[in-house]
Each structure stands twice: as structure tokens, then as C-alpha cells.
Amino acid sequence: MRDSDALDNNPHVSRSALEAIHSQVYGWALSRCDFEHANAEDLMQQAYVELLSGNARFDNKSSLKTFVFSVVQNLARSRFRRLSTRLRLVKKYHAEAVETSVEAPEPRANGDVWRAVRALPARQRDVIELVFCRELTVEEAAAVMGVSTGTGRVHYDRAKKALRQRLQHWADEE
């Protein structure tokens, strides 16, 4: 880490270190926002603002990547809570006014695998994304998700098992 570009309110975080993990964090933010780019960008900006202001203070207890992923996760959660409250209110007064369905993104390849991943419960999907696609360890993934390592391992094992079963089942059907 270069000391020269360390943040004023977050001395253990540098601009260059954030730049190095930018695309990984963006991928994580994207999946937090149901793959809507505008929301993901906004979420990322907000995460950077939290780091700049020192509201989210990194103290070297984990890796920077794990920490920034956690910040994004927490912001997404609080945003989701706000949105769901608004949605409930809107639904209450305008039952037909809201379109809630979000288009599933196009997978890069192998639609079956993506379909199997989408069918997983949220936590299992998260741990699979963090470990398989964002290159975190299960321990780090558990920290990002705000669960104990043991719980993280359980989600990870169940997710792998469910994925294998589904893929096997679909392969047998074909």
C-alpha cells in the first residue's frame, strides 16, 4: 500500500488498493442489485463515500477486500430494507401500481448452471458467488455475510450439494 494515497479518514485504506479490487467489488455490488448496473454503480459510490468519510473504518482486522465486500453487503441490505418498506407502503395504497419482477440476467454460458445457481437460497448463492467467483475463502465469505465460519461452511456445503444434485438431475433428464 502506498502511504501517499492513503485516505484521510481511513489511513489503512489507499486509493490504489481500492482500484486493485474495483472490478471484484463491482461484480459483488452488481449481484446485490439484481444485476442492474445503475443501482450497482450507485451502491459502489456510496461504499466509497463511506470509506472516504471514515464512517466505514478499516482497521486491518481482515483483508481490505473482505472489508469492502462487507461494506457493500451492509449498504445493500439497508437499501433493500428501505426499498421494501417503501414497496410495502406503495403496494398498500396502489395495489396494481408496482411491477416487482426483475429480469434475470443473461448468463455468459451454460444456462443450466446459472439456472441451478439462481434456484439456490440467497445465502447459499452468496457464499457460492464469494468463494467461486470472487475468490474469497469460506471464512472470508462468512465474514462478509455476517455469519459465523461454521454457518458459512454449512451454507457452502449445502450449496455445493444442491448444485451437484440439480445439475445431475437435469443431465439425467436429457
Added chain:
Amino acid sequence: MMQDKDNKLRDRVSQAWPAAGGNEPAFDAMWLAARQRHEISRRRYRRVAAAAAVVAAGFIFLYAQSPSQETYIEVADLMESTYWTAPSDVLLPQREFDIYQDMPAIFESTIPAGGTLL
């Protein structure tokens, strides 16, 4: 064996996972936007803090300027009063009585109480 199966699954999932696909914003642009947002919120905080400080200072200034209300005992009021309270009666206010109004009635009473006149 297990590790191999995991690696295969990992490869398949990471290949299937949707990528940002060229829509990924550049770090510099995002960092700049975040800095601007941070600056705006800092400025807004400073403005609100300054306004609050001005209001507080104005309140203190006005409060310091206003003459304090003096409380005093009007001697004339005291002299005109026939109302008397025994020092010990402060704790027993129900025993307060007007010496000029009540005492004659007591002295002139003809109601017997326990063998004597009340």
C-alpha cells in the same frame, strides 16, 4: 477427488456467472463521483452546523441581554395582611387560621367539648 469435483464445479459456476460485460464503470470516474458526493455531504454538514451554532449564539446573546426579573417582598402587602401562619404550621398547612377572623369565634364559642367550652 473431492477437491477435483469442487474445482470442476467452481469452474462451471464462474463461467456461468454473468459478467459486467463491458458495462463496468472505470474506477477513476467512480472515485471522482464518490469524492464529489463526499464533498457535498461535508459542505451540507458544515452549513447545518454553522446555522445551528449561529442560532445557539443568538439565543445565548438574547438571553444574556434580557433583564432578569427581580423578585421582592412588598412590605405594604405584609403590613396589610392579617393572615398569620405559625412557623410550626408550615408543615401542617391545614392548621392555618386567620387570627382576627377565627380567634373570636373560638373564644366566644359555647359548644362544649370534653366538659369545657371549646
